[in-house]
Amino acid sequence: MSLQDENRSAPTATDVRRWRRYLADERAEAAVYRNLAARRTGEEREILAALAEAEGRHEQHWIDLLGDRAGRPLRGSWRTRVLAALAKRFGSVFVLALMQRAEDRSPYADDDDATARMAADERIHGEVVRGLANRGRMRLSGTFRAAVFGANDGLVSNLALIIGISASGADRHFVLLSGVAGLLAGALSMGAGEYVSVRSQRELLDASAPHPEAGQAVADLDVDANELALVYRARGMTEIEAQAHADEVLGGRTVPSATGPDEHEAVGNGMSAAVSSFLFFASGAVIPVLPYLFGLEGWAAVLLAALLVGIALLGTGAVVGVLSGASPLRRALRQLAIGFGAAAVTYGLGLLFGTGSA
Template sequence: MTAGSEERNNVMQQESDSQLSDDQPANPPTPKQIRRWQQYLANERAEAAVYRELARNREGEEKEILLAMAKAEERHEQYWRTMLGDDLGFPRAPSFSTRIMGFLAKRFGTVFTLAMMQTAESRSPYADDADATEQMTADEAIHAEVVRGLAARGREKMSGNFRAAVFGANDGLVSNFALVLGVMGAGGIDSNIILLTGISGMLAGALSMGAGEYISVKSQNELLEASHPHLATSTVVPQLDVDANELALVYRARGMSVAEAKEQADKVFAQIEQSKSVDAEMLAGANAAEDETLSSPWMVAASSFLCFGAGALLPVLPFFFDLPQMIAGVIATALVGIALMVTGAITGILSGKPPFLRAIRQLVVGMLAAGVTYALGMLFGVAVG
């Protein structure tokens, strides 16, 4: 018996002693087990490489965490190497999902990759495999939580404009596709009229989205500005009666306790004693609510207009090429279906859910909405005819 086989049998014997009621030696692995272990080995090696690739582009604490995760995957890799012994064989390719994560790590960075890693770690096959140790199963469960935390950091850093772009494009896709199909369903309508309807729907929807976002962001900014301390107040604070300490009432009105309000007011008066003035940041108070970043209403409006318009343009495109109406409709349906699946997969990845299932859900919901509109168009066409 070779050294590799002896080491593997020792490992399997230890697992057997801890999990079985008798002391029978472990049986030699079957070809099916060997193939499964080889696949586990390939996946663990690839996942460790993914974590190292992610760490290469990070700094500080996140880099240390990612490198520690890579070390953990290397321990699992070594376990399967030991179990395989002389049956190590030629290196296998990792699973398709693991290869996708490696591709994302090199091309798109942390957020998308961690979102997929979160799904992969939470669906580890070790829990249902008697050949994996209980510690490895626990490791994978903890890894899922670590990745969940890292992915949450990435989502917080990701600009909200990206999410708004995805959802805006999706709204344009579904609403204008439904409009186009509804007009087609009425029957007997020239393709040029359908094209004009689609363009009108695209512009109307995009303008409505842009105007709505402008009003919403502008109103939010005005609300935030109304809640911030007035800068002119800092010029009159030095004239306040220190003994009356009415400044404390300002901080109490902002939610501080009596003691906290008095402490903050004392700090302001102490600064006045030193510099004969007070800055706006000190006046606001350390415990006051953190200022929210004011967004540009014009930028948000333009982004919403373009994203909605881009999505709404897709179902109209085939009608620009003077194709037979039915063929144009089929092409539009195919284009919208692909786009819906892409946006669904992206939202699934960002939310840490299986992207394929989210893509199918997005496709089904979008097509159902369009199908209902088409049916209503047919009913309307029959009623009018």
Template sequence: MPPSAPHQPIQQPHRAQIRRWRRYLAEEISEARIYAALAERTEGEEAEILRKVAQAELRHQNHWRSLLGQHAYPEPRPSVSARFLELLAKNFGSVFVLALAQRAEGRSPYAEDPDATEAMAADEAIHEEIIRALSTQGREKLSGNFRAAVFGANDGLVSNAALIMGVGATGASSSMVLFSGVAGLLAGALSMAAGEFVSVRSQRELLDASRPTQVTLDVAQDLDIHQNELELIYKARGMSEEAARHRAMERFGYFTCDCDPSLSFQLGAEDEGPKPHNALGSDVGAAASSFSFFASGALIPLLPYLLGLSGPLAIVVSMALVGFALIITGGVVGLLSGASPLKRGARQLAIGYGAALLTFLLGVLFNTTVS
């Protein structure tokens, strides 16, 4: 496929240019493969969009091949991270791959590079928005349950790490630290489960209390048509006066009234009776999920003590495990929100370690006071 608007090949490009062009070519090769692999794992319009983006990356490849000439061979290999992303795209097709691809498109240097055409720079800017839109759809599907899992685990991680650090700093024995950690895990997980159960159940009860009933069908035949309070029901539910009158006359069996029949019956759900609130999910299921997410995070700082470690070594290993987990959860949240995984992971690490440091200092203070 011919390039869109390539520069004329430079007769004697210097080494820095060759290295830069080959790096660009490797990135374009990788991105085309990633988008093609994602298209294979999707269908419909999304797959077609991804295939067209992959074709645009092929045009960019031709531009760099034209500039490189014989230096384009052997074909440059993409970086390790790019090959890993290709592997994920081929085998999983996850929203995380799109999120990483979005960040890669956003970092394109073509706008500042004189060897890239203006059309290529514009393509990359558009590609970022295309991938952002596709990523947003996936994020919306994932954000509810997955984000709840990440934040629930993070809550357990930070709270129990802080608790263990605080108790450990008082000079308590390892068995006491372990007991405190287990108690903190159970107390926090049960509290989260109870709160989620009450929240979902209360919201369900609130919606049930607000949902229209079938009373209009049950008592309509006994109402005085000349004192038509049935209209008031429909007006209270948000219908206009004309639409409310039309609905009421329909309930009485009359269809001749001074109103527009095209106003019709947009609020007919009141005749179908209460419906289950499936969007809320099960209150028991929500409670069980919250318990599991919190407990999984709270278990991590306890692992060294469960494996028999004690003293300063147990604290160091515990905090190392906590730090790794904080970086992972922060990075996942960063990917979901389209932000830098590294920055979000570092921020999460700083917050978690900050909480643990405060309780550690409090424990040292109590240890000094008691002694």
């Protein structure tokens, strides 16, 4: 009997605790995928159900190792249990993005008690979830981008404006008036700019799409010259791929099609992006104004405004981090540093050019 087999036959208490934890996490992850699948249809439902089934195989591995030592089922980690609850009630792209991070952090690659196949499964699961999360990001990217960046711009620009004016020695009413003016001007500018940006992107995509009547010319093309292949080469196929696809079209085995995905969904709708940008910029810009609205002034108002904006910046940064599959904490701190850095610069300029220097 090998040393490994002996260790397997008499696991230590530490081994048993670790295996039971793995077992609980596998059960919790399977519950996340089942709950997500219940809120999906079609292909996404099948993919998520397959992931849940794979987690069940991993679960069985730890049950076999534990044998009679499995004991009463443990609860999964708090993070996975929260994800399972969110998946059951919302089934959103946020859950998929967090599951992507969870799969990427799998410890199986460094654990001799997990098989190489299980470690490979976890790595591939991460890629599958990444693909599903990306579908969700594509569906909401246009409007969501406008909302998140609108709120962030409102927070940073109005905090910087208010702190700069406060540092110049202006009274509370002037600071408040400047904050409200900055809110309205910025929200209108953001909304208009977002509408123009999205509309321009969609128009560029429309200009790049195949002409709707181009397919009618296929029947009359010269089969020997096969200029249809030039169309596919111009759209990114290699010469061999373009020739093969053109031959299929001319042979009636397939229909003419554009190459590459339809990107309109990722760009979003111009009006919805404009409205989101306007509303979220305003919601962000109003936060640093609140202390002045409630009668505070001087350092008390500045510090409270900075505190409120800091909390909001941490929130928007964390949301962006979750959706991008990156560390929410790192993105939150980066957002905070950028916002407070801009405010510090304008505060310094306010001191430099304020009423005290006149």
